[in-house]
């Protein structure tokens with residue numbers, strides 16, 4: 001039964017365009033959501049299907065006209081897909097300017113893909129003071145007003161309140177399923193990734209329903225085999241060939257600090273009587289993230305703690321090429337994890353990577369280091 005449910009996650013993760021075409025054929029309107037943290041709840045409450053866009057492993061041709069070579073391949077490939085028409089039919093794209101590359105994406109999008117209107121969303125750097133919530137809220141009001149103007153759909157606080165509850169439910173299910181998968185070594189890294197990746201391409205209610213089915217099955221399944229438990233950290237971890245290297249080396253991802261995975265689901269919304277404020281408040285409470293300003297830099301200790309809590313042997317940093325926010329954090333993460341007695345390794349990844357032999361060798365070395373350490377104990 002796990003296999004039957006996993007197949008649905010896999011199919012969705014592998015073919016987002018099919019999902020886009022399905023929703024459009026049903027007469028639904030789609031709003032594209034660029035990384036990292038967009039107001040999915042607002043978009044959902046206005047009757048759209050919010051669809052995550054995190055780029056793809058495509059050859060970069062046209063997008064090169066807009067970017068220097070040293071910018072991350074996520075923004076380049078989002079632009080390429082937009083220019084070649086893969087997102088045709090979408091009503092708008094929301095791009096949060098949470099890193100310099102995303103700011104550039106927004107500005108370039110206006111010229112590169114004029115058929116799909118660009119809706120910016122701006123958040124505060126300093127998110128702790130009370131005025132940060134007002135600033136965030138004002139940014140969301142701008143999103144609402146842009147979407148209303150572009151599409152004619154309207155916003156209602158009551159609908160947003162219902163959407164906050166739907167997304168909180170989904171967050172909780174994602175966390176529970178992640179823990180349940182961690183208890184079963186037979187769940188492959190590729191399947192774990194499909195569960196996370198598919199969430200960007202399905203309506204939240206559908207994805208939550210599938211998660212509930214999966215969770216029931218996972219809880220009734222006995223663990224099989226033994227693998228080395230690891231934690232991943234980075235922006236993305238969805239390349240099938242890279243995940244295959246984890247599976248080939250007997251490494252089980254038991255938790256993650258990946259922006260496109262668990263970071264999305266860590267922080268729930270505290271639902272009160274002002275849903276827009278509550279949503280802004282959630283953004284201001286997001287933490288342990290490379291793209292969100294944190295003067296105390298708590299992320300390294302968070303990752304080390306996550307690995308310890310999940311009884312992991314080590315941490316694998318998946319470094320997206322030219323991602324400044326992650327590169328700034330990497331030495332601190334490495335130090336905190338090593339001080340906690342964990343084995344740490346780093347793999348540079350890129351949307352356009354074709355060969356993963358080097359990643360395979362790094363993970364093989366990592367596995368041998370873990371085995372050696374165990375023998376020494």
Ligand code: SF4
Nearest residue numbers: 072099101235320323
């Ligand atoms: S990978 Fe890094 S640089 Fe690129 S969009 Fe994400 S946070 Fe920004």
